[in-house]
Amino acid sequence: MPRKPSLASLSINAGAPLPENGRAFRHGPEFASTFHLSGDVDPNAYQYGRFGQPTWTSLEQGLAQLEGGDTIVFPSGMSAAAGILTSLLKPGDTILLPSDGYAPVRFYTEQYLVKFGVKLKTIPTQEIDNFDFSGIDLALLETPSNPMLDTFDIQGVAAKIHKSGGLLAIDNTTLTFLGQQPLALGADISMSADTKAVNGHSDVVFGHVACTSQALSDKIRQWRKFSGNIPGPMETWLVHRSLSTLDVRLQRMCDTAMLLAQALYEHPKVKSVRYPGLPNDPSYNIAKTQQQLFGFIISFELDSKRKADSFLKACSLVYEATSFGGVHSTAERRARWGTDNIAPGVVRFSVGCERADDLIYDVMQALKQL
Ligand SMILES: *Cc1c(COP(=O)(O)O)cnc(C)c1O
Numbered sequence: 001m002p003r004k005p006s007l008a009s010l011s012i013n014a015g016a017p018l019p020e021n022g023r024a025f026r027h028g029p030e031f032a033s034t035f036h037l038s039g040d041v042d043p044n045a046y047q048y049g050r051f052g053q054p055t056w057t058s059l060e061q062g063l064a065q066l067e068g069g070d071t072i073v074f075p076s077g078m079s080a081a082a083g084i085l086t087s088l089l090k091p092g093d094t095i096l097l098p099s100d101g102y103a104p105v106r107f108y109t110e111q112y113l114v115k116f117g118v119k120l121k122t123i124p125t126q127e128i129d130n131f132d133f134s135g136i137d138l139a140l141l142e143t144p145s146n147p148m149l150d151t152f153d154i155q156g157v158a159a160k161i162h163k164s165g166g167l168l169a170i171d172n173t174t175l176t177f178l179g180q181q182p183l184a185l186g187a188d189i190s191m192s193a194d195t196k197a198v199n200g201h202s203d204v205v206f207g208h209v210a211c212t213s214q215a216l217s218d219k220i221r222q223w224r225k226f227s228g229n230i231p232g233p234m235e236t237w238l239v240h241r242s243l244s245t246l247d248v249r250l251q252r253m254c255d256t257a258m259l260l261a262q263a264l265y266e267h268p269k270v271k272s273v274r275y276p277g278l279p280n281d282p283s284y285n286i287a288k289t290q291q292q293l294f295g296f297i298i299s300f301e302l303d304s305k306r307k308a309d310s311f312l313k314a315c316s317l318v319y320e321a322t323s324f325g326g327v328h329s330t331a332e333r334r335a336r337w338g339t340d341n342i343a344p345g346v347v348r349f350s351v352g353c354e355r356a357d358d359l360i361y362d363v364m365q366a367l368k369q370l
Contacts, residue, residue, distance in 0.1 A: 007066050008178055008247040015062020015240060029237035030054045051225055055233040059240040060208075067190055067210035068183045070217035072224060073239075075231040077173060077193020080207030081105045081140065082112075084169055084189060087223035088138055088216070091117030096139040098125050100148060102171065102193075103339040105140065126282075128152040133161040140169040140191075143180075143290075144283055146324075147299050147334050147348040149274045151283040154290055158186030167216075173197075173325075178250055179293035183212050196325030197296070199242045200249055206231060206239045249327065249353055253296035256356040260349075261298050263360050269367050271301040271345070296351040297324055299334070305344040307370050308333040312347070314366035317354055324350030329359055 019025055033049040046052055056073050063071040074080040085108070089095060095113070097106050099122040109120050123131055125145040129152045133139065139161055143151045158168045169189035170182035176197050182190035192198060194206040211217040224230060254277075261275035276287035277294030287294055302308045312320050312331055321330040322337075329352035335342045351359070 011062075011066055011178065011247050012244050014065050014243060015058045015060070026241070027058070029233040031233050050228060050230055053233060053236075055236045055240075056231070059236050059243075062240065062243060063177075063208055063210060066177045068181065069190070069210040069212045070214060071208055071210040072217060072221045073231055073236060074207040074209065074224065074229055075235070076205045077102075077191070077195055077207035078104055078108065079229040080191045080193070080209045081171070082108055083220045083223045083227075083229065084140060084191060084209055085109060085113060085118075085138070086227070087219045088167065089113060089118045092119070093137040094119040094121055094135055096121045096123060096131075096133075096136045096141070098123060098128070098141055098145060100124050100145050100150070100340065101142045102146060102173075103337075105171070125150040125152060128157060131157075131160075133157070133166055134164040136161060136164070136166045138167045138169065140171060142171045142174070144174055144276055144287065144295060144297075146174050146297065147340065147342070147346070149174075149276055149281075149283055149295070149297065149299055151276060151286040151290075153286055154180075154182055154185040154187055158188075162186075174297055175291060175293060175295055176246065176250065177210075178247055179254075179295060180291045183210060185290060188212055188216060194239050196323065197250065197253075198246060198325075199239045200246065200326055201238075201242060202321075202323070202326040202328065204235050204238050204242075206235055250293060250296070252353050253351050254293045256354070256359060257296045257298055257351040258294060259356050260351060260360055260363060263364065264298065264300050267364075267367055269302065269307075269370055271303060273301075274299040298349045298351065300347055300349065301343055302345040302347065302370070305333065305335070308345045308347050310370055311366050314369045315362055317359055317362040318349070318366075324348070326350070327353040329354055 035046040037047050060071045161168045168187045170187045172190050173193040190210045258277045264270045265273045275298045276283040318329045318331050331349040334346050334348045335344045
């Protein structure tokens with residue numbers, strides 16, 4: 001029996017042409033604002049660079065295969081989120097966002113959508129499984145949440161929200177489509193800030209949206225065309241190139257994260273650890289059933305702001321930075337932004353592609369200095 005390859009193996013060449021004798025494995029980015037267009041307008045031809053470009057098409061076809069739905073690329077994760085919200089909500093609609101999720105999505109809604117009559121409700125991720133979704137037109141939720149890594153049951157929530165006529169969108173940035181498949185679990189929309197793990201090299205800002213229904217993706221694609229939120233061909237090509245190594249990077253990052261989370265959990269100077277792969281973590285049961293990976297983000301608490309800052313300074317392989325999902329391990333004292341309701345000693349740690357023994361040694365020697 002021929003066996004269907006996994007999405008992980010398909011991701012190596014997804015959206016790229018099949019190898020042909022004498023031809024390059026990969027096509028380069030195509031730089032064009034205008035395309036030759038003669039006679040009547042051919043709707044299937046490229047016309048103008050804001051409407052469609054071949055470099056987008058290749059990446060969108062690859063991502064569509066991996067997400068399981070029509071995909072639209074964007075110049076950032078925020079433009080992907082803005083595209084979903086602005087194109088699908090109308091005056092009087094109610095949007096549900098997590099109170100502990102990515103804060104700029106709430107700020108965008110408060111500043112630019114509420115004034116046009118959209119109503120905003122927020123909810124802590126821990127309460128989503130027991131929430132009554134009647135009256136919610138669109139929920140844009142994150143599981144695991146970032147930075148505290150709470151989870152909810154996507155399948156259960158999708159069933160509830162569909163019953164009352166609403167739509168479910170999942171911000172899948174923290175796991176990517178190789179770590180969790182929101183569309184297969186019943187969500188209508190999956191979005192990702194590809195700035196993080198999908199590109200993974202800390203050199204491109206990018207995003208995408210995937211939809212189960214063509215009616216939804218048509219609206220979002222049209223918003224991109226008329227708002228002009230378009231990615232350049234070079235960034236698009238870099239993300240597509242990075243896609244080939246996403247699986248191998250994620251495997252290394254998540255394996256190391258598991259080992260590091262265990263070492264932190266056992267450490268006397270660490271007050272508490274959140275990692276969905278630890279069997280006693282509140283997120284473990286859901287993560288085990290709906291995720292393919294436990295992820296590469298760990299949040300842990302030290303005694304104080306001063307201890308957290310000293311820890312970060314004492315690491316040599318871990319760079320202090322916001323953002324996550326890159327090949328370099330990065331960490332930050334999350335409360336420094338003042339946007340999340342988080343204890344002052346909490347460190348959000350994004351495990352990179354260093355060797356596990358080197359990274360764990362580095363973190364343990366930094367803790368020893370506290
Ligand atoms: C980073 C991030 C975004 C926004 O992505 P940008 O590319 O920075 O615009 C959205 N959602 C989550 C969960 C993120 O981590």
